[in-house]
Amino acid sequence: MASDRTAFLTQMVEISTSTISFGERLSNLVHLLARHLKVDLALYFGLDKSKEVLGLQVSSQGPVPVSGRLEFRLGQGVVGEAAATRQIRLAYRYQEGVVAANAGLERLLPEYETLAAFPVADDNFLYGVLLLADHRERTFGPAERQTIHLVTLMLAGTVRQALLQEDSKKRIAELSVLFEVGKALSATMELDELLERVVSTTAKVISARGAGLHIVDRATGQTKVSSQYGQVPPAQLCPIMPVPAPGGALEPPFIQGQTQDAEGRTHYYLIVPLTFKGHLEGSLCVFDKITPEGEFQPFDPENRQLLFTMAGLIVNALENALTYQQVESLAERNERMVRNLTALQEISRALLTTVNRDRLLEILLQGLIHPQGLGFDRAVVLMVDEAGQTLHGVKGAQRPPEEAAELTLSEALARPPGRPLPVADWQIPLRPDCGSLALAVLQQRAFHIHQRETGTPAALDAQEYFITPLVVKDRAIGVILVDNQDSGRPLEPEPLHVLQMLATQAALVLENARLYSAIEANNRELMLIRERMLESDRLAALSSLASGMAHEIRNPLVSIGGFARRIGKLVEKDSPLRGYVEVIQEEVSRLEKLLKEILDFTGENLSYFGDHDLDQIIEDTLVLVQRDLDAHNIKVVKELAPLPRLHCDDRQLKQVFYNLFTNARQAMSQGGTLTIRTYPVEREDGLYAAAEVSDTGGGIPLEVLHNIFNPFFSTKDYGTGLGLSIAQRIVSRHYGQIEVKNELGKGVTFIVTLPIAKYCLVKDAGRQAAPAGALHVPTGGR
Amino acid sequence: MKKILVADDEMAIRLLYSEELKEEGYEVYTASNGREALEIVEKVPLDLVILDIKMPEMDGIEALRQIKERHPHLPVVLSTAYGEYKQDFATWASDEYLVKSSDLEDLRATVKRYLKD
Numbered sequence: 001m002a003s004d005r006t007a008f009l010t011q012m013v014e015i016s017t018s019t020i021s022f023g024e025r026l027s028n029l030v031h032l033l034a035r036h037l038k039v040d041l042a043l044y045f046g047l048d049k050s051k052e053v054l055g056l057q058v059s060s061q062g063p064v065p066v067s068g069r070l071e072f073r074l075g076q077g078v079v080g081e082a083a084a085t086r087q088i089r090l091a092y093r094y095q096e097g098v099v100a101a102n103a104g105l106e107r108l109l110p111e112y113e114t115l116a117a118f119p120v121a122d123d124n125f126l127y128g129v130l131l132l133a134d135h136r137e138r139t140f141g142p143a144e145r146q147t148i149h150l151v152t153l154m155l156a157g158t159v160r161q162a163l164l165q166e167d168s169k170k171r172i173a174e175l176s177v178l179f180e181v182g183k184a185l186s187a188t189m190e191l192d193e194l195l196e197r198v199v200s201t202t203a204k205v206i207s208a209r210g211a212g213l214h215i216v217d218r219a220t221g222q223t224k225v226s227s228q229y230g231q232v233p234p235a236q237l238c239p240i241m242p243v244p245a246p247g248g249a250l251e252p253p254f255i256q257g258q259t260q261d262a263e264g265r266t267h268y269y270l271i272v273p274l275t276f277k278g279h280l281e282g283s284l285c286v287f288d289k290i291t292p293e294g295e296f297q298p299f300d301p302e303n304r305q306l307l308f309t310m311a312g313l314i315v316n317a318l319e320n321a322l323t324y325q326q327v328e329s330l331a332e333r334n335e336r337m338v339r340n341l342t343a344l345q346e347i348s349r350a351l352l353t354t355v356n357r358d359r360l361l362e363i364l365l366q367g368l369i370h371p372q373g374l375g376f377d378r379a380v381v382l383m384v385d386e387a388g389q390t391l392h393g394v395k396g397a398q399r400p401p402e403e404a405a406e407l408t409l410s411e412a413l414a415r416p417p418g419r420p421l422p423v424a425d426w427q428i429p430l431r432p433d434c435g436s437l438a439l440a441v442l443q444q445r446a447f448h449i450h451q452r453e454t455g456t457p458a459a460l461d462a463q464e465y466f467i468t469p470l471v472v473k474d475r476a477i478g479v480i481l482v483d484n485q486d487s488g489r490p491l492e493p494e495p496l497h498v499l500q501m502l503a504t505q506a507a508l509v510l511e512n513a514r515l516y517s518a519i520e521a522n523n524r525e526l527m528l529i530r531e532r533m534l535e536s537d538r539l540a541a542l543s544s545l546a547s548g549m550a551h552e553i554r555n556p557l558v559s560i561g562g563f564a565r566r567i568g569k570l571v572e573k574d575s576p577l578r579g580y581v582e583v584i585q586e587e588v589s590r591l592e593k594l595l596k597e598i599l600d601f602t603g604e605n606l607s608y609f610g611d612h613d614l615d616q617i618i619e620d621t622l623v624l625v626q627r628d629l630d631a632h633n634i635k636v637v638k639e640l641a642p643l644p645r646l647h648c649d650d651r652q653l654k655q656v657f658y659n660l661f662t663n664a665r666q667a668m669s670q671g672g673t674l675t676i677r678t679y680p681v682e683r684e685d686g687l688y689a690a691a692e693v694s695d696t697g698g699g700i701p702l703e704v705l706h707n708i709f710n711p712f713f714s715t716k717d718y719g720t721g722l723g724l725s726i727a728q729r730i731v732s733r734h735y736g737q738i739e740v741k742n743e744l745g746k747g748v749t750f751i752v753t754l755p756i757a758k759y760c761l762v763k764d765a766g767r768q769a770a771p772a773g774a775l776h777v778p779t780g781g782r
Numbered sequence: 783m784k785k786i787l788v789a790d791d792e793m794a795i796r797l798l799y800s801e802e803l804k805e806e807g808y809e810v811y812t813a814s815n816g817r818e819a820l821e822i823v824e825k826v827p828l829d830l831v832i833l834d835i836k837m838p839e840m841d842g843i844e845a846l847r848q849i850k851e852r853h854p855h856l857p858v859v860l861s862t863a864y865g866e867y868k869q870d871f872a873t874w875a876s877d878e879y880l881v882k883s884s885d886l887e888d889l890r891a892t893v894k895r896y897l898k899d
Contacts, residue, residue, distance in 0.1 A: 555794070555795060558795060558863075559884075562884050585884070588884045592883060
């Protein structure tokens, strides 16, 4: 017997120290004991974590069914009593109340007679109860009791070892999870990714069916789902941690509970708050702890503790990530702002380099579309017309394809946009019902359009576009329109903000350019007037000098000439003196003629304006030179068109044509053709009469051409050189022009153009000449 | 014999005109300024006066005015180197305005017109 016992105990020690799993060890120990003691049934009841209930874990009959587990509360039945008292309990069927108290056991061993319960415990803890049952009525002798005691100690050791092993395994798992979570949290700064990882790791660690993270939106104060993992029950099955009212009570430390779904299945949830510096940042929740068998379990305090640890990690990581995100977005914003402001500054600087409106528009458009500028796909400038009635397209540009856009911004600003956008036909009436382009001007405000309006120009095919007015001194002079139609990118607020800053400056420089060109035009006019005044000053000085000299010279000339004639009368016909005297007379005559011309040019001749027929004036003048022309074998061709009467000084105009005819005659010393044509000319500011005088004298040498209207310039050996300048003065007094068309080798054509006062708005002369009602007001002139 | 006064500050002109007119058969008086001319007008019963405009002491315009004041029917011809005043002679109430010329035809013709009878 003793050797039996020794063999049994040896076997027991071998089993309890073997490396097979805890469950098998336990099962083997119980089986072996039952066989050794020859009892019908041996059961092991383990104390659960609540330390309240003892559940059947091992049976010598075979595997314990999972459903309908046999349980005893502490103090209930022999099992409960043995556990509660930590004493061996023996019970027999015949004893009163035994069958009732141990009801569950009847199922396993019907008609049992003996029940013996032995607490399985060490010095500190109770782990469970070993129950032996038999059909016989039997007792356990001291040897058997000692054996059983030894077995319970072995069981306790095995269970403790298993528990410790499980516990350390769990600790290791938790630590590795925390390590993994910590690593994950520090590995990424992308908030979204971070939250995903936290939630999935949490669910896995706690072996929950699902997990969710709710973050309080700081802007709205609302809680929203930030991340989810696994199976998350609908909201009615799981409450969301409520956001405490500001200044109200703090949130509960955690929420734990259970609900039932429509099929009657129980779900469990556990929610812990995410608090940072006393503020609720959100909550972390897990749902339905799953056993390896797929059953749902409530969460235990260890899970809760782990969840709190996770929550602490999450809050820190969240704060870090949020701070990082804020810093990063601030940095990015700063960088964008610096970039935009740099672009703005560069564009502004370029805008200050010119006052040419076209150039300014080019710079502006390049700045708007260049990637280093404001980077819009397309930009159009529209300006309000002078009457303030219409907004019309002035210039547009489109961003060139990427390969062509390798210029830097400053290089691009120095040249016109590569892809102009035809916008010349954009005409938008400035009425409130004509869309936001018109409204931008009328209300002087910007519009961000997200849906294309009807009535906009067909070329404006974008759905989203932005319009900003160009405002100077409370007056909108135009608008800038931009879109990202080609790339389909949305219009970001920042470039639009910069655009509005740029628009202010662009408006100013465009207005300055307009003023500058107006000043320039005025200046040109003033210069012209000054030149004319200088010329007239010069001529006045010249004329006073010339007339003074002429008077002084004329008296002696008259005496010389007069006495020469008298001498001529006294000299004999065949005397050699006669020739001399005649030379004196002729030379004096020539000088007198010269004097007369000078005085005609310089003298303040009074004008006699009247209505005259230009053709008649020409005919009258031709009579004066006809004999001279005939003498030089010059043919006259006349093509005179009937013209309205001119308001002019006919005597002065005769002088003009006399001079032109005389010049022509002198140019054709070998004969030729003098052609005279008249015809009407329609100009922007009214109707003119033109008279052409052409000769066939070979033309004027180029080197002297620019001098021909200068007073005292002459190519002839005789003559004053005043002919053409007198003609020019007279014509300009009539607000006309005299032009010369020189064909070298052929001849010269002088074209005299004179306003027909009734049809022209000709400064002073016109105002005198025509009644106000008959004035034809020019249109389109400047 | 018809009497003509020639007033001119230029001695050469006075000489030329008087020689020319004497040859035509007139009796010629001369003066070198307006004042002298007025004196002669008062002393001599003249038929025609020829006045230069620009003269020292008293110019031809003033002399013309005074002569016409006292002798409205005495013909006075202005003879001058200033061609450009031709248009104004009427306002000065002269009977004729001659621009001086070495060709004395104008002078002879004008004198003849006033003194034909």
